[in-house]
Amino acid sequence: MSSIRFAVLARASVLAALSVAVPAVASAQVGHQPSASPYEDFKIGQTLTIMAGWLAIKRDPADVASKSSAMGSLRYDLGVGGPVSLYARYLLAPSERKVLVPNNPRATRVLRMESANTHVMDLGLDISLTGKKTWHNLMPSVNFGGGIASNFAAVDTGAYRFGSKFALTYGASLRYLPRKGPQVRIDIGRYMWKYEYPDRYFVKASDTTSVLTDTRQRSAWRTNWGVSAGVSVPLFR
Template sequence: MRLVLRRSAAALSVAALFLLPTAAVAQVGHLPSQSPYEDFKIGQTVSVMGGWLAVQRDLADVAPKASWLAGLRYDIGVGGPASLFVRYLAAPSERNLLAPTNTRATRVIGTPSTTTHIVDAGLDIALTGRKTWRRLMPSVNGGVGLAADFAKADTGAYRFGSKFAFNYGASLRYIARNGMQLRIDATNFVWQYQYPDRYFVRAADTTAILTDTRNREVWRGNWSLTGGVSIPVFR
């Protein structure tokens, strides 16, 4: 699934690169009535989305596992091809519960359920400017936010907690005549894992969850692929 997400993100980026130079020449060589470009006002929309979050395996293998996600997004145009967005996503999943003092064979003592909540805000730039190309509008975006599971530290002293996260990605929107939009988003959420001292203590079999203290804090990227419907508001 992670390979599919990466290929989807690459496909969106390639499509955007192809559309960008054509957007620069806009409607040159076309009669207005025959041009594939149409003016479009970037206003305000509310989007309902669903998709997949491919959480990358962390060094200790205690991160939430890949799962389905759902969310809401609000966009508002701020001039030219730019718009600001705020977004909330929730991904219910499960994770490994580790007992650091147990031997390697018995170290995983459960797989409790957990939900990763992501709240972020950022800037979206339409690559075709304030126009659509055959009703399509590709864009690139980036932002910052928080990821959290609101859980207390487990029996092994590990806690996902609330993490600063930044993101980047690409979107492709199809804009219908009535203003409704269908959208696909590929986004990479990047956050940091922090491990407790117990993860570096050797058990009776001389193994430890982690051995290199330089890995006490590590960054990981987590790709998501979502599809959704956007509804214009306050027109």
């Protein structure tokens, strides 16, 4: 499936969620006195968030991708009007991966494990599902964006290199926004990028096996899950 189809699907999901959530928010406020309403006006300004969590990386066809690992991220949000914020995020997941010698027989093909740090840098939009209000100090939102994923590593012994490539991201968030004290944010997201493999991965070794057998696997998209939580600091209030 192409990145364009992924982007269309993500945008359609956001629009569908908004079409359901906005009427629900409006109707839920009917019948409450302003002093007793669970909804409170909230100014969506600028925040800086430090987060930690887990990045679940799906196995790639050749099994040379980074493994699932803990991750940390730094995120900046800027309100740009109404319920919409623009965000910029940097994510780091230190992990490890297999290094293969594709010309070796299967029994001796794995040369070693090496460290592999996954970096994701993306920009996107975050849309509050309760508008410019909180509900019992909570503000749920959906988000989508795009950027770059890389491990900044050179070509390995088996001629493989992850490189730097386009990444599509989307997900949902829940923020706890008290009048005083720290703000808390929980994110659940999906991170999608494509793997590409060298010709050497399709050449048979002396035991008649190869790393990959189907040339249609020369490039493959994979979707990875991430969950994280952290503390947000309002800026320039």
